[in-house]
Amino acid sequence: MATLSLLSPDPVQWAWGIVLFWLSLGFASLLLQGSQRLLTGLVFPLGALGALAIAGVGIAGLTGPATSIVLPIGLPDLPFHLRLDALSAFFMVLLGGAAFGITVYASGYFKSMAAGPLALLALWYHLFLGGMVTVLLADDAYAFMVAWEVMALSSYFLVTTDHKVPEIRRAGFLYLLIAHVGAVSLLLTFGVLQGGHGDYTFDTMRLAQTPPFWASVAYLLALFGFGAKAGLVPLHVWLPEAHPAAPSPVSALMSGVMLKTAIYGLLRVTFDLLNIQIGWWGTLALALGLITALYGVIFAAVQSDMKRLLAWSSIENIGVIIAAFGLTLIFHTDGKGALAALTLTAMLYHALNHAFFKGLLFVGTGSVLHATGVRHMGHLGGLMRFMPWTAWLTLIGALAIAGLPPLNGFVSEWLLLQAFLLTPGLSQPYLNMVIPVAAAIVALAAALAAYVMVKFFGVVFLGQPRDTALQDAHEAGWPERLGMLWLAAGCVLLGLFPAQVIGWLSPVVRLLTEQTMVNDGNWLMLAPVSSERASYMPLIFFAVVIGVLGLTYLWVRRVYHGRVRRSDPWDCGYPEQDARMQDSAEGFGQPIRQIFEVFMKVERETPDPFSRTPRYHGASLDKLWFILYEPIARVTGWLSEQAGRLQHGRIQWYLIYSFATLIFLLVFTTR
């Protein structure tokens, strides 16, 4: 058993040390219940430093060899095995990078919270961070499930921070329920994977020769279990409920980072623990991913609650990631190692990007919420004037998530589309024809994402304030700005230096597919396969846009003039306009609702023409909830009612039950 050597610790020991640091920080905050200032001024900044350290450990772990330790905690004879290889290290970089910005933000955001609840929140927050890192480190099923549960439960308590609101309690329950249905499925996955040896360490699973049938069972269970955590349709229903309920930094962590632990798990089980991969697994994941992406983005377009909109957009992004995962599997099983490496790179890149831009957008809504107290976009508007920092930084996130060059969202989308373009090389008939067409769905989802982001940013930050109270909206404080700046810088840098990022990703890709993505370009140029085939130079691209922009500006000012006259808006000369005539969130989503009405259950309440108090209400609801979840809920309710008949509350009956069971067992065993 390796001991914790203090002089030259391995990355895995560092990582575990940071987890312990977070745990002690969490429990220390319980002692600081009296001092709000210490909690926001010390505990959260220290937590953020821990996140930065985790990112550093991750970067060290990416290049180094895999390191492992066995911790003498847990049950007797069942110690925790921890291991840090390139795959865990990559997700630690993702976690640390995003969590640093979010936690710095949180140190400012929670200033308005009372000290008592805040101490509790700080405990759950740091437990949540520690749980996620332990999930990444776990090297046996037992440690994995314990960490997974710590992550699920602490995030449940974070979601229900405002537990006095009934809807939030309801959202929390739904989240807990689906998290546990997923966890049961994961438990079964590990049960299948251990193959009857009774040894639940990942090392044994790696060596086990699982027959194809049982491997498929394990894969399907894992897809279900991790899909429930990631929000794969139809297991996505908890996301649009839980994300709006949680405080914004927590939503940012859950959406940006926690969903990625599910992606990590899926990769770990499929490529590392299972000794074989089968082609149809990839086709299934690709189909599910594409459906999820389209479904998510369509619903994002019709939301009017800004955090719910972002939650649906997370579903879309998870769909894109899972689709890339499926395509990786297809290439991998078809023996196209280089293409699998390219697709896997696109997938990991997108996961990393999503952590940054979704984190940024969620904390941006947090600042809006703080300044206005409103989540419904129909009551917002014009905030760019009052909160320029938040607005411009959020704009970077919005452009990045819309997949626009030269920001980071475009790079992963570009890589993925390139991968789709290479699918005609597949050896399976039909598949090689259908998959390139399926790329259209990725393109459609990306174009719709731009629609969603124009709606989100335009309705919230641009235009005129839809409510007079918005005039008092105040800009976010410095810690918040710093947190957002960090995340925005991530979006820009990941977009401008893809060749470097892909270099960092290569150990992970090599670990899983035994090949790395070929970059035929140099540090400026991204060229998968060959530079004859495709290339993209974001830095040049950016420089030219900025250059032309600057030159045009100077030229216009030089040759002509810079005179400006301010007046009222023109609006085709209509004088009676007011802020209520702008598109509301519902209005902006109306074309999408009209085109994609088949997916939705639309509730409309239109006013009577003679009504004195006319009221219009419209909502686009998730049809799956009504055709899938409600029947299941009804059947479950009915079954529990039937089981409830056994309970009368009379002791005689219970004695008879016990007696009958005893007789039955005696008969059964003596037979």
Added chain:
Amino acid sequence: MSVGILLQLAQSLLAILLAPLLMGWVNQCHAWLQGRSAPPITQPYRTLKKLFHKDAVIAHHASPLFRFAPYMIFACMALAAGIVPTIANDLPFSPAADVIALVGIFALARVFLALAAMDIGTAFGSLGARREMLVSFLAEPALLMVFFTASLISQSTELPIIVQTMAHSKFAIYPSLAFAAVAFWMISVAENARIPVDNPSTHLELTMIHEAMILEYSARHLALIEWAVALKLFTYSALGIALFVPWGIAAQGDVAAIPLALLAMVAKLLIGGAVLAFLETISAKVRLFRAPEFLGTAFLLAVLGMLIHFLLEV
């Protein structure tokens, strides 16, 4: 290399300077076909000059984004015009962005335009932004499918290589490209706000898409946007020529072929502009919610083109 850079600069500058001429030509053809007396072909330049001289009038509460957007849109379109091979195929700048990145540039400009339209907070502005995004999310996948078909044939998403394959290697007939070409025409019409999806010369509230977005702009900002619109039309035309009728574009390093290439380009643009004006004159603008059908047809044609490529050409 230095010849390449010179050519690149010359080609980009030419595109920027001459793009309004194409607009003027289309307008002229329009007037002739409608039996009006035509404005001179240089009319767009006069309009631009007039606009640049005027004082900009901006709403009181306009944000900096509103003033920044026209420059951004113009820069994006100038970049796009620099990437598409028009006369020479030897562009040192083209590795910076392939066709997928080109779609990204158009999207970037469009998103800025839509955001700027929403900035003033008028009813028309957000209406225009919403409709523009509607048209674009339908057009973008179809456009990508067209590009995919072309790049599956040439095994590359780089425009110079596509042109090289189509124009300078062994002549072959690609039925898939016929479908792709029709789809591309329909998409270009929609993306450039032309009839039947939008009408550039209307200011009727029920029909406006593009015009509704730029209602609040005046003077130099409006001039930049109008110029960018002309550049966009030029870029799409050049793109169509590069993908479907690339013959005449000078091959890499073939400086002697450039005068001929220039002539070929002018001839193709003249024909293309006249055909555009003719098709616009004989068709009527469709209702907004018929636009999805129009673009859906374009998308299906593009997908058909791709499937035909797999069935017949591989």
